Amino acid sequence: MRDRLETAMGKMARSKLAILPTPLELMENLSKAYAYPGIYIKRDDMTGLGPGGNKLRSLEFIAGEAISRGHDTLIALGPVQSNLCTLTAAACAKLGLKCILVHNGEKPERPSGNVLLNQLLGAQMHYIGCVSGAERDVYVDKMLADIRGKCRPYVVRNGATTGRGALGYVNAILELERQHSQKGIAPCTIFAPGGYGGVASGLIYGNALREFPFKIVVISVEDDRETLGANIQHVISEIEELLGLSLGCSLDEACKIDDRYRGEGWAMDTPESQQMVLDFPKSEGIFIELIYNSKVLVGMEDYIRRGKVKGNVCWLHTGGFGSLFSQFKNDLT
Secondary structure, three states, X not given: OHHHHHHXXXXXXXXXXXXXXXXXXXXXXXXXXXOOXXXXXXXXXXXOOOOOEOHHHHHHHHHHHHHXXXXXXXXXXXXXXXXXXXXXXXXXXXXXXXXXXXXXXXXXXXXXXXXXXXXXXXXXXXXXXXXXXXXXXXHHHHHHHHHEOOEOEEEEOHHHOOHHHHHHHHHHHHHHHHHHHHHOOOOEEEEXXXXXXXXXXXHHHHHHHOOOXXXXXXXXXXXXXXXXXXXXXXXXXXXXXXXXXXXXXXXXXXOEEEOOOOOOOOOOOOHHHHHHHHHHHHHHOOOOOOOOHHHHHHHHHHHHHOOOOOOEEEEEEOEOHHHHOOOOOOOXX
């Protein structure tokens, strides 16, 4: 099964976008501060294109499919400071594709964070107000009807959280395996974010198909455990259909999903996550944002301090640097 996974992955259409492998490094200062040797970071904030981040792994396979089918335009959907939208714009610039972004939010008076980056990347932006996801989909469907014949659009839906998008993190498991072997690092517990569940789905599936070289803890940043678990299971079923290989176990056997650090949900920080955004850069010189990474770090710290994990741990830094510039309105001093 281990070799069959690599063979199946090799058949998937893919456009090279990210600089891989991303670094796997020991966080020495954090290890000392927690008195816990063996705290590692997987630097997927350093995927290299645009501001970097996890979505580039997904976009490699999504853009690969789009190009293989003759599409010349990518349409990405998301809130005003969407990291996915910015990385889609960067991917389009590199691949010579047109980029259209549809934001369910108001156009800011002054461009900052990812909005500024989108402008620099030449994306065409549509701000359609504070509407629901369903209303945004209606807008996109009308747009598709209007532009077909002028271009060949491909819509990146659901935050790139699809079976094809999750292939990027199936591949990340293969990458992590090689890095652990090359560096002589003992197997670890991976702490990863769970938003829609795309990152988690790929990690869980890849890990199971590689016969569990790692343990995986998914820290929910948005939904309760049951909702996130159902989302992950749905994406895994899409991966199984694409690759023709079954997960071979239950989701509970494959990972642990923890929803105790999410606060009020997506884009709603907690006192602990906000403090982590302030403290972590001072310990490691690496920036994090409020929505995803800060909550995962809070969860990992709690696991370590309570003795709920043994052996090496690895935090997956998924990026989001561009959005950080819009998350604080006041002086932090």
